[in-house]
Amino acid sequence: MTSLQDWKPAPFPPAKVLEGRYCRLEPLDVARHLDDIWAATTGHDHIWDWLPARPPKSKDEYRALLDSMVTKPGIVPLAVIDKADGKAKGHLWIMEIRPEHGVFEVGWITYSPALQRTRVATEAIYLVGDYGFSLGYRRYEWKCNNRNEPSKRAALRFGFQFEGLFRQHMVVKGANRDTAWFSILDGEWPARAQAFRRWLAPSNFDAQGQQKLALGAFNQIAGQAGTAPLRRAGLADIPAILALKNAAYTPNESIIGVPSLPRIADYTQVVAEHEVWLAEGAGGELEAALVLDIEPDDFTIWSVAVAPEAVGRRLGSALMGFADERARALGYASVHLYTNAKLTQRIGWYERLGFAITHHEDMADRRLTHMRKIFAKAG
Known part of the structure; x- marks a missing residue:
């Protein structure tokens, strides 16, 4: 169990502008935001179905509601601005803020139809999470009425993990509410944040603004390599990953004469920027790790490592097969990798898996061999 003896409570989140690519979150200012919000939401009473309040019947009633939010202690109310038109x-x-425990929640989400199912709507959830974790919070929560199926689907799409149900948790608008709880932890956030950024990238949308790949494709957190279950790594896995890399790559260094790049990398950065997939044994021990460097224009197998005690079970081949599946699922036509030119046995293994040498790269202290596998076109 991780010790928290040195952990310090996070500060209460200061109200500030959170700037994104498509969206800007501004501290709610009734005088400045009311007209736009009223214009965007009036006549759309259905958006209030799952909220604690009933639809405001007039602009003055909406003004009173927003005034109550601005003066309510313990929350940070934010207006969602569509940067396409500034409205x-x-x-x-940001609510249920418990700095002493490092917990915050996004809630009271009131999106007009113009926001629903848009990049703006998704980016707002990303901005709140990124802000909270940047302040040192440990847990990002999402809660909703268990009968609110769209909200539960949204939570899973965003990468929140379902934790359970609080039965008869609240009375809302004269009815019982069983509350479904979801969360993302600080150690999981780098992978979730990476998925948000990849989905939000302009390259993921066509000229008509339609997504090429769903957020769920980027947010995959479990997989299968042959018979071995895989899971995405979090920051808490870094010590085990480092131990595995040392065991798997140190023997190569007698051949190449320099430290292996995957052994000396900064794995805090690797987990944050790449997909790191782990295979574990029955006792929870780390048996293999696959690191994928996924960029808009290329899919690279950055490293594949198998623990010495797991060698001989074809885990490496299974991980390479999973990498192929992952690349295809994300729409890539080929897979790239590179290795030290002196590792001729490994190069031969890659060739047997369908990779061909494309070129060599000379660095100051080593020569790299680049290889690529091109997938056959279906049909």
Whole structure:
């Protein structure tokens, strides 16, 4: 169990502008935001179905509601600005803030139809999470009425993990509410944040603004390599990953004469920027790790490592097969990798798996052999 003796409570989140590519979250200012929000939401009473309040019947009633949010202690209410036209089209809260435990929640999400199912709506959830974790919070929560199926689907799409149900948790609008709980932890956030950024990238949308790949494709956290279950790594896995890399790569260094790049990398950065997939034994011991460097224009197998005690079970081949599947699922036509030119046996293994040498790269202290596998076109 990780010790928290040196952990310090996070500060209460200061109200500030959170700037994204498509969206800007601004501290709610009733005088400045009311007109836009009223124009975007009026006549759309269905957006209030799962909220604690009933639809405001007038602009003055909406003004009173927003005034109550601004003066309510313990929350950070934010207006959601669509940067395409600079107009506020909804609002949300950072709420249930418990700095002493490092917990925050996104809630009271009130999106006009113009925001729903848009890049703006998704980016707002990313901005709140990134802000909270940047302040040192440990847990990002999402809660909703268990009958609110769209909200539960959204939570899973965003990468929140379902934790359970609080039965008869609340009475809302004269009805019982069983509350479904979801969360993302600080150690999981780098992988979730990476998925958000990859989905939000302009390259993921066509000229008509339609997504090429769903957020769920980027947010995959479990897989299968042959008979071995895989899971995405988090920051808590770094010590085990380092031990595995040392055991798997140190023997190569007697051949190449320099430290292996995967052994000396900064794995805090690797976990944050790449997909790191882990295979574990029955006792929870780390048996293999696959690192994928996925960029818009190329899919690279950055490293594949198998623990010495797991060698001989074809885990490496299974991981390479999973990499092929992952590349195809994300729409790539080929897979790239590189290795030290002196590792001729490994190069031969890659060739047997369908890779061909494309070129060599000379560095100051080593020569790298680059290889690529091109997938056959279906049909």
